Amino acid sequence: xxxxxxxxxxxxxxxxxxxxxxxxxxxxxxxxxxxxxxxxxxxxxxxxxxxxxxxxxxxxxxxxxxxxxxxxxxxxxxxxxxxxxxxxxxxxxxxxxxxxxxxxxxxxxxxxxxxxxxxxxxxxxxxxxxxxxxxxxxxxxxxxxx
Amino acid sequence: xxxxxxxxxxxxxxxxxxxxxxxxxxxxxxxxxxxxxxxxxxxxxxxxxxxxxxxxxxxxxxxxxxxxxxxxxxxxxxxxxxxxxxxxxxxxxxxxxxxxxxxxxxxxxxxxxxxxxxxxxxxxxxxxxxxxxxxxxxxxxxxxxx
DNA sequence: TTTGCATACTTAGCATAGCTAATCATTAGC
DNA sequence: GCTAATGATTAGCTATGCTAAGTATGCAAA
Numbered sequence: 001x002x003x004x005x006x007x008x009x010x011x012x013x014x015x016x017x018x019x020x021x022x023x024x025x026x027x028x029x030x031x032x033x034x035x036x037x038x039x040x041x042x043x044x045x046x047x048x049x050x051x052x053x054x055x056x057x058x059x060x061x062x063x064x065x066x067x068x069x070x071x072x073x074x075x076x077x078x079x080x081x082x083x084x085x086x087x088x089x090x091x092x093x094x095x096x097x098x099x100x101x102x103x104x105x106x107x108x109x110x111x112x113x114x115x116x117x118x119x120x121x122x123x124x125x126x127x128x129x130x131x132x133x134x135x136x137x138x139x140x141x142x143x144x145x146x
Numbered sequence: 147x148x149x150x151x152x153x154x155x156x157x158x159x160x161x162x163x164x165x166x167x168x169x170x171x172x173x174x175x176x177x178x179x180x181x182x183x184x185x186x187x188x189x190x191x192x193x194x195x196x197x198x199x200x201x202x203x204x205x206x207x208x209x210x211x212x213x214x215x216x217x218x219x220x221x222x223x224x225x226x227x228x229x230x231x232x233x234x235x236x237x238x239x240x241x242x243x244x245x246x247x248x249x250x251x252x253x254x255x256x257x258x259x260x261x262x263x264x265x266x267x268x269x270x271x272x273x274x275x276x277x278x279x280x281x282x283x284x285x286x287x288x289x290x291x292x
Numbered sequence: 293t294t295t296g297c298a299t300a301c302t303t304a305g306c307a308t309a310g311c312t313a314a315t316c317a318t319t320a321g322c
Numbered sequence: 323g324c325t326a327a328t329g330a331t332t333a334g335c336t337a338t339g340c341t342a343a344g345t346a347t348g349c350a351a352a
Binding site: 007008009010011012013014015016017018019020021022023024025061111112115116118119121122126127129130131132133134135136137138140141142 | 153154155156157158159160161162163164165166167168169170171207257258261262264265267268272273275276277278279280281282283284286287288
């Protein structure tokens with residue numbers, strides 16, 4: 001039971017688990033009524049405060065034209081609003097509306113419930129192990145954010 | 147440092163880590179020269195042996211028409227071949243070609259290298275922790291596969 | 293056996309989301 | 323004040339998701 005995993009095996013297993021975990025929670029997202037790119041971008045706006053289109057594109061790792069269209073759709077649906085930046089009138093600040101904020105919090109709750117249900121099968125020791133692992137991963141994933 | 151994470155925080159953190167981890171390794175995938183849906187489907191065919199279109203669609207959680215088109219593209223690129231099932235001539239078995247197998251193995255290696263490089267910052271204890279966590283996750287993610 | 297329904301896949305047509313190239317407006321530098 | 327750089331958008335392509343409808347095959351019951 002305490003068989004040692006090789007370095008490569010840990011990498012492979014983490015990779016596989018990440019895929020399966022996200023596949024699991026994503027089944028809840030259809031309830032939001034918006035596509036995955038819109039949901040992800042809106043989430044960044046809600047939790048990351050107002051930011052410019054370029055910043056948002058960077059955060060989502062897509063090109064500005066792609067994000068421009070996603071934001072356009074979110075504006076049409078009343079989930080964010082655009083506002084010209086006073087300091088630099090070329091750029092646009094994107095703000096979440098109350099409606100957008102509400103949708104994201106509800107979606108987040110659904111995803112979280114799904115995960116918690118999954119984790120509820122585990123014992124205290126195992127949860128503690130996952131918690132520690134999560135902390136380690138956060139550190140190295142955020143660290144070389146470049 | 148050993149602050150206890152709540153149940154919800156573990157769920158949230160795992161979720162966030164999964165997102166960031168996949169975002170990281172996916173940067174390697176452009177080198178394969180095929181889109182993400184094609185890469186993922188081809189990977190299933192390569193590692194999961196020959197299977198029918200319906201099975202493949204189920205594995206990828208997409209509808210048959212979507213998978214039909216993805217397979218069509220893979221056939222055009224010489225990465226898989228279709229073969230009518232002898233037992234039930236309505237269905238189609240999908241086989242990976244040598245070229246498809248090669249592409250997937252190379253991609254897998256690139257992703258793995260990326261992850262290993264990331265993990266190389268960690269100490270033995272931390273790797274062991276991640277290994278154990280990965281094992282736990284695998285168990286509960288594969289368990290209620292329904 | 294043939295009639296009729298179910299199943300496996302494909303085709304057609306639509307929406308979302310990714311990209312590059314080109315355009316427009318604004319800012320910054322000389 | 324020009325010119326270059328920068329932020330965003332528009333246009334147009336590809337890829338990938340869906341549903342509805344069509345085709346071919348299999349199965350079962352009349």
